Amino acid sequence: MRKKALSILAGLALAAGFLCAGLFVWASSLFSEPSAREVPSVAGELGATRVLAVFAHPDDELRVAGLLEAAKARDHAFTALVTATRGEKGSQVPKVARQRDLAQVRTAEVLKSGYALGIDEQEVWDFPDSGLAGVDFERLTARVEEAMERYKPDLIVTFWPASGESGHPDHMRIGLAAQAAAHRLSEMPAVDGYRGAKWIAYVVAPRRGIRAIGGEAGAFVAANEPAPDLAMKAKLSTRLRGWEIHASQEYSIPTTYRLSARLYYLLWGDEFYKVTELKERR
Template sequence: MLKLLGRIGAIVGGIALLVSMVGAIWLDSLFEEPGVKHVTSLTQELGAKRVMAIFAHPDDEQLVAGLLVAAKAEGADLGMITATRGEAGTQMPKIVHQQHLGIIRMAEALKNSYALGIDAHEVWPMPDGALERDVPFLSLAAEITKAFHRFEPDLVVTFWPESGATGHRDHMRIGLAAQHAVRQFEGIHVYQGPSNIAYTLMPRGVMQRLGGERGDFVAENQPDPTHSMPSNADAKLRGWDIHESQRDYVEETYLVPANVLYSFFDKEFYFVEEVR
């Protein structure tokens, strides 16, 4: 009887292991984009030497940490704009009185950008959660254009305007303004403006299967990615530690620890638009 029970236990354990392996393979497949061109570094692929990331909130840069770290290792100059201080965000965990959150998140953004190797970082005092409502579109695009003249990037990295990676209205607005600024840029002297825009995208499989209504919106409103490159889990995990007020965001949102998520979400996806 004991031998029989032992055999049954071994069979059950084997089945459980098999189910676990199949589940892991299925989950891993949700974070892939078939047919995309995989490169070791997007900036190297595009020959970019001056890169500017343009985002709405502190911690948005987490989506492109792999690109930024790789670009810095290649010797590129890096700039970043964070349009708001994130004062309307939800603390995860709560570490400060809400009225002081914008100050804390600005400091977190500056500290993380330093860790990523950003050479010039501007955090603007635009209203968190109200870019579309309270900031005239052409004024926002004009501020971005002025930043181009200051930094002279040849590659701009931002959100796809119709999905914003997460469906956040601020993300979509800043992406649209950056796109407009790049497309309408009129060069002066030697600098003729950015040559390419790289829009950060989410893997559609996981958004459709596990992202709910918002995930469906994102998947349906973003283009097919043109490129993928390795993520940088170490930089992203470090970034969540630096963004202390948002440290538990991944686990609260995706119901798994950040290190588990990044073991599957190990690539960054981009749609690259050549401008000039």
């Protein structure tokens, strides 16, 4: 009788294991994009040697951690990161500092995160967090254009302007400003031999996946994103380390999506990019 009971329990455990594995495979499939071709490095695939990432908030760079890390470590490209705000309006999860000091805390976090990713140069600007949509667009675009002239990238990395990958208005605004600046430079005569960026790589979310876990914002993102062209892996250890560095935001994924960061990234293993080619400057 005892052997029979143990046999039944073993069978149930095996069946449960198969069920869990099947559920994981199904859930993972939601975070795939059939249009995206898997590459080891987006910068390497394009032949980019200078990369400039333009984002809104401290921690946004974690959305493209794989691209930035591979560009530096694998392809030996120059990498730079612009963060347009200091993230002072963010909710602390967990609370690690006085709210009035959050801008300084998050500035330090993004600088440390960039260093861990091997980024060569960083700038953290002081545009208002959760207020980029209210900033004069010409002023914001001109600031991004100046950064492009300074760092001379051939690849710009930013948010898709119509969705911001998460639906955040700041994400959409900085994506639009980066797009406008890159296109404007491409139409101007070359300066000091710099002929402007050749490509913009817009980071986008897997549409079925973000719709499944993102609620109303996820549905908005899925409805306003293009099919990506390229996909690449990001190291799980790099992503988890990034959230440890961003201590004031470490639990933002569990808070937002009700998934542990580890499970979230096991499901969402790839970074996805829509790449557009820019007209070469004269």
